[in-house]
Amino acid sequence: MFLKTILSIFLIILFLFPTGKAQAGELAERLADFTKWEKLTSVKTAEGDLIYPNWMSGTWKVTSTLVDLAAPLAPDIVTPGFVGNRSQINQPVSFLVRFIKVKQPISGLKNIHKQENKSEILVADRVFNSLNLSRAYLGDEAVIAVKPDPKSPNRQITFFGGERQLVSLVTARTTENTADGKFITAEVFQQYFKGGSRAYFNTVESTTAYYQTPTLNPKIAADQVTAVYLSPQDPDYFTAGSRPVALYRYRLEFFPQ
Template identity: 70%
Template sequence: MKLTLTIKIIYNFCLIIILLLVWSEEANAGELSERLSNFPQWEKLTSVQPPKGDLVYPEWMAGTWEVKSTLVDLAAPLAPDIVTPGFEGNRRQLNQPVSFLVRFVKEQFSQKDAARSPLTRLKLIPQTTSTNIVADRAFNSLNLARSYLGDEAVLSVKVDPDSPNRQITFLRSERQLVSIVTARATETTPDGKFITAEVFQQLFKGASRPYLNSVESTTAYHQLSTSSPAIEADQVTAVYLSPQDPDYFAAGSRPVALYRYRLEFFPHKTNTQNVEQAK
């Protein structure tokens, strides 16, 4: 694979929606919603905290969904001085919906995790169950990656059994993308929106030299009164340069690329009944 194609794949992975990737720290009131409304005037988040376990979603997100994702806007705040590879090519994705399946399930604790819990030691909860709703990260990531890159390009996705915040995507030609969530914040607005922000490091391995960058995904989910769609979301993915990049100091705390998506969640036909029960 040529270097230019490899770099383009790296940046396309940066755009993959972080639905995929316990209790998360609350952001300052209104900070995340204000951040979305200020697009594309962004800088790095400062109020995020190291993740504690997995990201917990509201009960109304439980179930299997067909998601329609549409890129509705993009920006290169530092152009023309700094423009990421593949940015101009990604303009072709504007207003072109992509569909894939995702699911949100009850969290499953390993025996080791359960043994650490004081609730388990007091026999207040079973060792392997939880009422928390979390993303099925391996299922979601695999479906999402294949929808963008093709079935043959993506071999599998593995989530670290000791940490839901670390996963590896295995690609053809012995290439790997290692994604690690390093910080997180959540916010619930008065009108019922659930907003998440996750910051993660991505390491692309298998090319002539490893490539590292930092990505932030901020998403506002909103439950609708209809079933078609049942949930909508506004999502912005921001790409930041790593310290190894020669333009790192010139970019400072500003992103070099921003992508805004509209997400629509439709109940999967085989799971409609379970989704209704979870509301």
Template identity: 70%
Template sequence: MLAIRVIWSFCLIVFLLLGSGNATAGELSERLANFPQWEKLNSVKPAVGDLGYPNWMAGSWRVTSTLVDLVAPLAPNIVTPGFAANRRQLNQPVSFLVRFIEGKPSASNLKILPGIDKKLPILVADRVFNSLNLARAYLGDEAVLSVKVDPDSPNRQITLLRGERQLVSIVTARATETTPDAQFITTEVFQQLFKGGATPYFNSVESTTAYRQLATSQPRIEADQVTAVYLSPQDPDYFAADSRPVALYRYRLEFIPAQ
């Protein structure tokens, strides 16, 4: 059961890993509006380099994440392990700290944000801090030993768990979109490999998130996120799924400044 909880919980991590690559105008916002009628997204581009965030996300935040809906589109024929158990998380808020810090712009950032000064820092996620806090919020301090990010690629991350288990997450593709009402929408696709059980477990995950800065007396951000789980080619039901998601999870995210 721990393996299943880890795989599901880490679907959330991608909302802290924003990306470059522009989607067709309106495609991502339309995708969120069409939930749960989803097909596999094809307009994403390969993930290269580190990732820039809007300046209004700078600093440290306390995030409250609440699962508000979950759907198994191919049930009862295909249901992912742990889906039924995940219903216990419905409407149960989980809180943790995240922060966004200065980083160096990559070639992909410079291409997407014309006019950016190559010498100026950009805003990036503190990946180790964010992912470690997220993992421990869901799995407990004792279960999570550490988080490591590949020094040669911010898109590859390893989470070490007690009992010689580990989760390898690799962001492979992404897209972003800014809407006329100033929402910042992202999609990331990543591969997950859970090692340490009797057999390795693979899957593919896509997360689409719309962030919006609220006009209040103090800085606040809200976000709507949908995480879709797809079967890997190693799964015996892979061809039956026909590139459709086998599980969809919708979250409400609320950011307030950390004290």
């Protein structure tokens, strides 16, 4: 049961991670075609952190609501927790997130004066966001800590009671800016849960379209679809092929704090 709950949580929203741009309209079309997904092929290897638009800067109260889900290969293949997740439809969950400005080297400039040759970029506060998300679902006592890899912004470990851990590694990503002002991201990452009766691996793709709303409540909204793919270690891997075994669609609302 704990494994099912953990996997359900980390399919919702991962502010962890622009290298590479999608072909014009590809991600927007993908979001519109919710139940016919296959593995995204236009992503590039994840390097550095994901840069968000400045209008997402600050601290936000996010309300995440599961609005739809599908298991394209059911009843033959169903992921842990999928059936239980049906009870989460239209049940909003709220938590705080923040996006912060950090310095990064300016490409093409010689690194003589290190501070002067850096520009500000907006990134997600990965530890703060992931910790708040997991505690919103499991409670403060269940989640001990979230630790980033000091060598890579694309890897982090969440520690739970009972010496259980969830390791998340972003392997590829792409972004897209649409004519109507949406900022769309797609990230592919590996999940490894260990510490229970057995280890569990899978591959997850999360595609999110962020956009500003005409009102202040919420000021930003997002449409998110998360697809779960089997890892090569799964006995059904070749049966599933490039098709996802679970799809989750969320409505995200951002309220300024």
